[in-house]
Amino acid sequence: MFFLPSFPGRFPVGVTTFITPVRPSRAIGSVKLRIPPNSKQERHENALLLEEVAFTAYYPAEVDALSKKGVPWFIRPIRESLHGFAAFLGVSKWLLWPVVYLFGALLKIPAYPNAPLRKPESPLYQWPLVIFSHGLGGSRTAYSQFCSRLAASGKVVLAIEHRDGTGTVCMPHSWNQGRQSEPRTLLYLRESDIHWDDNDAIDIHPLPLRGQQLAFRHHEVYITYSAFRRFVHADPAAHLETIDGTSYNVESWITPDASGTTRVRCDDRVTLAGHSFGGCTVLSLLSTKPLGGYSPIPIDRVVILDPWLEPLPSPGPVPIGKVSISSKGTVVDGSFLSSPETTAALSSQTDGIELDAKVSHPRMLIINSETFTLWKDHYERLKEIVAGWEPEGGKIMTIVGSVHVSFSDFPILPVVRKKTARPIMETISKLALSFLDDTLEEVLKTVPTTGMEIKIIGVKKDGRPKRKLLGNVGDVISQ
Template sequence: MLFLHEARGKFPVGATTFVTPARPARTIGTVKRVLPDGKLEPALKLEEVAFTAYYPANTDGARKGIDWVLRPMRDSLQGFVHFAGVPRWILWPLLYLFGSLIKVPVYNNAPLLDPRKVNAEKERKQWPLVIFSHGLGGSRTAYSQICSRLAASGKVVLAIEHRDGTGHACLPRSWNSEGDKSQPTPLWYLRDVDVTWEDGSDRPPTPFPLRTDQLVFRNHEVHTAYEQFCRFVKKESDVQLEAIDGAPIDGHSWSILDELSGLPPVRWDREVALTGHSFGGCTVLSMLSNETLPEYKPIPVTHALLLDPWLEPLPTPGPVPLLRDSSSNAVDVESDSSNTLVISAQADGKPSPRMLVINSEIFTLWRDHFPRLQEVVKAWEPSGNRIVTLIGSKHADFSDFPALPVVRSKASSTFLDIIGRLSTAFLEDQIDHALTEVPSQDLETKVVGVRKDGKPRRKIIGEVGKIIIS
């Protein structure tokens, strides 16, 4: 058995994967999936929502370790093959002989730790709520290091398993009105060549039409997960939420009320944080810059943590914070003569969510992307200093992949430690102080070669462990 690194923090971490039906089940968009026999079926069918909760745990009697590679292995293998576009025979020895042994060092289905027992002398009597959205090829366990780190600091993190064809593999089911479930149907990563739009259908008029529909799908998933989790914490009798492995859930630990305040152990009704990596960061920005879907209530988001956010699927200019007048849903956004977005103050006095972006070196050196990111962040953080670049890092360094046993390096551990420290500090409103504790420098680059398109390949001059603040 091979374990990932133990999460640094005050509390042991538990993990429970919840599933809940989508009510009603629906098809998102008009995109079709091409089946092996050439027939077409809707590609984005929302029938079941799944998410893994990482949280401070009561470990009494709990078993440590959950599978990092999703089971069954054959479906994960097919998903990775489809995502990577490599022959099956190359990946299967690595996945079966190596991946099958990897465990996440968290306590499976452990009860939630009662916050009153560890915060008796402090104001905090509830665990704050964080919702995490994964990137392309990701999963609910692919970012277990950062999710566990946040949980160990005293937060409940809901890592969504997006079943929109952006994960390498998932096994959605349909639920009938009595709660009976169908056999799971494997869904693997959807590439552009795997989908089509029938003639006459409403294909989104965007450069990334599949991603546009997937953003809508993800929006439904996040809201469904949030609402059903809140109902579970409130101990509503008709909530349909269960563990994906069929194990019993200690519902009492999740819903026990404080005797004095009457509050549940999870703070779901205010100061919620949204975070995501890559397309997950894109998901967060999409949700915060558009009206809440009519069938849901707004999530009370106060913090947006973006890890290497990918902006290309989003409309330009923007995205910008959604500003609502207290008497309408109008967005109050103007554009000046230089086409720079001007954001006016919110009419109802509610500030936009605070924002922090942690970027890899690769994304900061992306010439067409980074200037747009700077303009986007200005809309949320006019004072600046909210984009942090990790010198020497790559796009995958936010996930578990570079930190896997045997292949992990000192650099990958350094990146994850900085990401964990800054993320935790930001969510606890201590980011200004935390930034002073990490060595920083100005942005300076050098040419180190030529790219395939003939343009110079650049690299930031500096050491691993240092950051650039912009």
């Protein structure tokens, strides 16, 4: 058995994967799956079908001497993961099968499957909630090192399995009268896999498929938050099951303390986080009016790892504020509304009571890889975006020597593990945790830092200069 590296932190980490049904299921967007040649199928099927939402919870766990450690890293069944990685990488599954089956059978996350949620040590304290969105080719386990490090520090992290064709593989069910259908296999979607009907409206989004996938992801984020919040509050309407039907300690999640306080803090100060297209998802969600029919998410902070900006319309994105309204001493907080409509919309619901509305937005931390910071046009746009969100000085941290996949588990996998991968992950986690715990400025005094200096080290194949950041691997550049 291979284990991923252990992670520092005060608490052992539990891992449970939940699913919640979407009834009725519905198509998001107009993109269709292309009919294969010589197929007997007569019509295109919707490519983005919202049937159920899945997410893996990483959390502080209650364990004892009998608790067994080891959570599979590869999505099960292994055969489907093989097909998924082959589709994502664009290679034959026969080239991958020895590696996938070896790692799939033996590779484990050093965490406790379905362990009970730990009771906070202090009365009235609640574990903070983080919702995480993966990037292209990612999964609910592909960022287990980052998510587990947050959990080991005392956070509950919900890593969404996006079923929009951006993951390597997923197996959603449809639900009818409370029953699951047999799962269908959804692999990574490429442009060659999709089709638009001739009568579809022209999509002016810069990357039409990614735009519709972003819309799909919005639904998944809202459903994840809403379903989990209802579950934690023991709402009878909540419907969460484990993805494989295994049992777990429900009471540890829903039993409040003597004062009625739930163990997880869901009603305010929620954090959104994401990598690459997941970071793009966070920016898109925060710059878009909330979807109708969903509970607003009281987002307080965002941690974005190497955000990919190209799928977002330009100029922008621009923040939509968090509304805090006082009326005769009453505060309503946490709704995300478009600023021009905020006061009028809320005034119409308060029977003419005078309102003092203040619009703010979540605090933001960006952690960039060296490769994305050296992507000149992209980095300039990122700085403009952060300035719009944090006019008093937003933080973009760049880690020298890191690459785009440094935020995931891939560089830390056994056999292919790089010597610098784990120290870089430790720095990423330390920066994110200190930001969430309001100690970032203090931590920046303890980690190696350097200034932004770029050296030309050669010429690329296209004739452009090949550049590199000066400094030691793991140094932090703060701008």
